[in-house]
Amino acid sequence: MIVLAVAKRLATTxxxxxxxxxxxxxxxxxxxxxxxxxxxxxGASLSDIxxxxxxxxxxxxxxxxxxxxxxxxxxxxxxVSISMHRDVLGVLLERLPATLELCLAAFAVAIxxxxxxxxxxxxxxNSWVEEVIDxxxxxxxxxxxxxxxxxxxxxxxxxxxxxxxTGRIDPSAGSGMKTPFFLTESLLRLRFDAFADTARxxxxxxxxxxxxxxxxxxxxxKGALNEAMAQDYVLLARLKGMSQLRLVLQEALGNAIGPTxxxxxxxxxxxxxxxxxxxxxxxxxxxxxxAIDAVIxxxxxxxxxxxxxxxxxxxxxxxxxxxxxxxxxxxxxxx
Numbered sequence: 001m002i003v004l005a006v007a008k009r010l011a012t013t014x015x016x017x018x019x020x021x022x023x024x025x026x027x028x029x030x031x032x033x034x035x036x037x038x039x040x041x042x043g044a045s046l047s048d049i050x051x052x053x054x055x056x057x058x059x060x061x062x063x064x065x066x067x068x069x070x071x072x073x074x075x076x077x078x079x080v081s082i083s084m085h086r087d088v089l090g091v092l093l094e095r096l097p098a099t100l101e102l103c104l105a106a107f108a109v110a111i112x113x114x115x116x117x118x119x120x121x122x123x124x125x126n127s128w129v130e131e132v133i134d135x136x137x138x139x140x141x142x143x144x145x146x147x148x149x150x151x152x153x154x155x156x157x158x159x160x161x162x163x164x165x166t167g168r169i170d171p172s173a174g175s176g177m178k179t180p181f182f183l184t185e186s187l188l189r190l191r192f193d194a195f196a197d198t199a200r201x202x203x204x205x206x207x208x209x210x211x212x213x214x215x216x217x218x219x220x221x222k223g224a225l226n227e228a229m230a231q232d233y234v235l236l237a238r239l240k241g242m243s244q245l246r247l248v249l250q251e252a253l254g255n256a257i258g259p260t261x262x263x264x265x266x267x268x269x270x271x272x273x274x275x276x277x278x279x280x281x282x283x284x285x286x287x288x289x290x291a292i293d294a295v296i297x298x299x300x301x302x303x304x305x306x307x308x309x310x311x312x313x314x315x316x317x318x319x320x321x322x323x324x325x326x327x328x329x330x331x332x333x334x335x
Contacts, residue, residue, distance in 0.1 A: 099275050141219070
């Protein structure tokens with residue numbers, strides 16, 4: 001059943017990516033603005049402009065441009081960045097690890113915090129503890145991630161400067177790193193100085209992304225736990241003398257994971273999209289920050305590559321969530 005589900009999702013993935021490629025390609029070429037006009041100097045001749053347009057494949061018809069781009073895409077060639085003059089795929093693979101480490105760290109913090117808070121709120125149901133949790137959670141839901149980012153910059157970077165404001169790692173600590181996965185590599189190589197410095201740079205952007213996400217997960221998980229606690233099997237376990245903590249962890253939590261899992265996957269894709277503003281605020285060198293520069297410079301090949309990269313991440317996450325739901329929900333597995 002799981003193998004069949006994977007095969008179906010892989011089949012639809014190709015169609016989805018093809019649709020994304022067509023829509024993005026067409027939209028980027030019908031919106032106002034000429035990327036070549038932004039690159040040339042004021043005194044450039046018409047022949048120089050024509051040569052530059054031909055160099056980037058912008059001199060043909062829309063159909064011809066798409067055919068050339070699609071043929072290159074099928075060979076793993078995303079083109080050359082107009083603003084950076086570098087291979088788009090190489091630039092994306094260079095920046096992607098930074099965003100992945102940021103998103104996974106924020107996701108891990110959100111999962112740990114939301115699990116603890118939701119379980120605590122369920123154990124202390126109908127008490128002042130639950131009221132405090134619901135109030136704080138509502139506050140976290142009301143404040144978007146970029147506001148948290150600005151507040152953290154003001155608090156921990158200006159008023160109480162204990163954390164670095166920008167960047168990913170200090171050059172002195174990052175010397176000798178072999179891969180762009182700084183956090184993972186430094187830990188595996190026991191480079192605790194580099195690991196600590198990378199972690200310090202991650203604290204504020206991780207909190208800015210993780211706090212709103214944890215609030216969403218708390219609301220859904222806590223609701224699922226409360227619903228599970230009202231089931232007959234939980235009431236029977238309570239009559240047997242099982243403690244409230246064991247009731248929540250042993251009896252209710254397993255059935256509450258399923259509904260929460262679907263939402264968590266969707267929220268992770270939103271988290272990846274949220275990195276655009278957060279990375280910009282902290283000058284974090286990921287694909288989110290680069291996306292803003294690409295749009296400002298109207299760098300068509302880079303924008304197309306970024307959109308396809310985001311689409312691949314979204315599809316991969318949704319596929320993983322579907323597989324996890326099959327694992328945790330026997331009814332879906334045998335249905």
